[in-house]
Amino acid sequence: MNKKILICDDEESIRLLLTETLKDYYTITEAADGHEALKLITKENFDLLIIDIKMPGTHGLEAIERIRERNQEIPIIICSAYRLMEDDIIVKTSDVNAFITKPIDIKQLKMKVAEVIGS
Numbered sequence: 881m882n883k884k885i886l887i888c889d890d891e892e893s894i895r896l897l898l899t900e901t902l903k904d905y906y907t908i909t910e911a912a913d914g915h916e917a918l919k920l921i922t923k924e925n926f927d928l929l930i931i932d933i934k935m936p937g938t939h940g941l942e943a944i945e946r947i948r949e950r951n952q953e954i955p956i957i958i959c960s961a962y963r964l965m966e967d968d969i970i971v972k973t974s975d976v977n978a979f980i981t982k983p984i985d986i987k988q989l990k991m992k993v994a995e996v997i998g999s
Contacts (some may be wrong), residue, residue, distance in 0.1 A: 881906070881907055882907040883906050883907070883927035883928070884906065884907045884909065884924075884925070884926045884927050884928075885902060885906045885907070885908050885909070885926060885927065885928045885929075885930060885993070885997075885999070886909050886910075886911060886917060886920055886921065886926040886928070886929045886930070887902075887908060887909070887910050887911070887928065887929075887930045887931075888911040888912075888914065888916070888930065888932060888935075888940070888943070889912075889920060889931070889932040889935070889959065890912055890913055890932060890936060891932070892912075893927075893944040894932070894959070894982070895910045895912075896991070897986075898930060898959070898984070901986055901989060902989075902990070902993065902997070904998040905999055906927075906928075906937075906993075907992040909924075909987075912934065913935050913938055913943075914931070914935055914937065914938030914939060914940055914942060914943025915937055915938040915943070917929065917931065917938075917943055917947070918938065918943055918946050918947060921947055921950065921951060921954070922950060926998045927954075927955070927997045928952060928955050928956075928993065928996060929947065929954055929956045929957070930949065930952070930956075930957045930958075930959050930993075931943065931944065931956060931957075931958060931959065932958075932959055932960055933958060933962055934960065934961075934962060936998065938956065939959050940960070940977045941985070943981070944956060944958075944976070945992075954974070955967040955977045955996045955997055956974055956975070956976050956977055956979045957976070957977055957979070957980060957992060957993070957996060958978070958979045958980070959980045959981075959982065959984065959989075960979070960980075960981065960982060961981065961982040961983075964979065977996045978992045978994065979998060980992060980994075
């Protein structure tokens with residue numbers, strides 16, 4: 881059975897890029913914001929969450945904190961244009977498995993996902 885990945889980004893073009901990149905190897909579900917991601921994670925099990933930080937409504941870090949309250953196990957990869965966030969204390973303390981900066985290096989993304997959850 882395919883592993884399931886939840887992709888959460890407010891930019892549709894980024895969600896599309898990530899989905900197109902990973903859909904041959906994994907089952908993909910998309911969320912347009914942190915609130916939607918939280919609802920989906922509450923309803924079903926995912927093997928990985930790929931999430932942006934800067935989003936309208938529920939901010940990515942806030943969503944990660946809430947998700948961690950419900951699910952300690954799910955691996956999380958942050959995908960953000962904000963390089964400086966990588967050093968943020970919340971990122972370091974939220975059990976985030978990887979930080980990928982935008983623009984996305986597709987090869988690096990595939991390697992990180994395989995490293996975190998296998999193929």
